[in-house]
Amino acid sequence: MTDDGPGARPxxxxxxxxxxxxxxxxxxxxxxxxxxxxxxxxxGARLVRDALPGLAARRVGRIVEVEAYLGLDDRASHARMGxxxxxxxxxxxxxxxxxxxVYGMHCCLNVVTEASARPAALLVRAVEPVEGADAMREARAxxxxxRRSAATGGRVPxxxxxxxxxxxxxxxxxxxxxxxTHTGLDLCDPASSLRLEARPxxxxxxxxxxxxxxxxxxxxxxxxxxxxxxxxxxSPSLSRRS
DNA sequence: GCAAAGATTTGCT
DNA sequence: GCAAATCTTTGCC
Numbered sequence: 001m002t003d004d005g006p007g008a009r010p011x012x013x014x015x016x017x018x019x020x021x022x023x024x025x026x027x028x029x030x031x032x033x034x035x036x037x038x039x040x041x042x043x044g045a046r047l048v049r050d051a052l053p054g055l056a057a058r059r060v061g062r063i064v065e066v067e068a069y070l071g072l073d074d075r076a077s078h079a080r081m082g083x084x085x086x087x088x089x090x091x092x093x094x095x096x097x098x099x100x101x102v103y104g105m106h107c108c109l110n111v112v113t114e115a116s117a118r119p120a121a122l123l124v125r126a127v128e129p130v131e132g133a134d135a136m137r138e139a140r141a142x143x144x145x146x147r148r149s150a151a152t153g154g155r156v157p158x159x160x161x162x163x164x165x166x167x168x169x170x171x172x173x174x175x176x177x178x179x180x181t182h183t184g185l186d187l188c189d190p191a192s193s194l195r196l197e198a199r200p201x202x203x204x205x206x207x208x209x210x211x212x213x214x215x216x217x218x219x220x221x222x223x224x225x226x227x228x229x230x231x232x233x234x235s236p237s238l239s240r241r242s
Numbered sequence: 243g244c245a246a247a248g249a250t251t252t253g254c255t
Numbered sequence: 256g257c258a259a260a261t262c263t264t265t266g267c268c
Contacts, residue, residue: 104261
């Protein structure tokens with residue numbers, strides 16, 4: 001599907017100059033709408049982290065893979081057991097970051113969607129590096145990665161290709177230096193150091209495909225197979241090769 | 243209060 | 256292709 005999603009044409013062209021170009025914040029109303037529509041609109045949008053002066057350059061990624069988790073009924077969603085200390089922000093307003101720790105070692109970034117009445121969020125599973133690839137590589141080195149050194153036997157690890165720097169939910173967080181302290185951050189606020197920006201006007205809307213979600217085999221079949229994972233099929237940065 | 247599993251990634255078999 | 260690494264949250268006793 002290549003039709004323009006709801007986010008293709010923001011009702012209001014909010015913009016501000018950044019490095020000669022004009023960056024547009026990602027419209028909150030798109031995230032406030034139905035989650036599956038918001039998921040499609042989020043593909044092609046930018047995840048931006050401002051430079052950390054003296055520490056890291058500005059990092060920008062093109063979102064190419066997201067998963068939707070919606071409602072109390074979704075047996076694969078963290079919201080399935082109602083509000084808890086961990087998932088509480090999912091029950092709040094749209095555009096807010098929800099970051100959780102999974103498998104005791106990886107953080108995953110979610111964007112809260114829909115009104116407070118319904119708990120829903122989009123898991124950002126992969127982005128294509130657009131700017132600051134070196135900073136992403138350094139951040140991943142700091143994060144350490146899943147399995148620690150030990151068996152490397154002193155060998156020099158193979159350098160990570162740019163396209164694979166943030167090709168997975170845990171890797172997105174690692175590459176952008178995102179952790180649970182970012183939970184509650186407003187990703188639609190241009191003043192936030194970590195935020196979403198709309199796809200550049202001169203960039204065509206991405207092709208979109210839908211597949212079942214990944215890593216949720218614990219959920220009942222109906223929920224495990226529903227096609228709520230949305231990808232840009234030709235991207236070299238998907239979490240799984242296609 | 244304790245045991246089990248998880249929206250993952252990696253390196254070795 | 257499989258299992259380890261690692262710790263928080265959930266579920267059951």
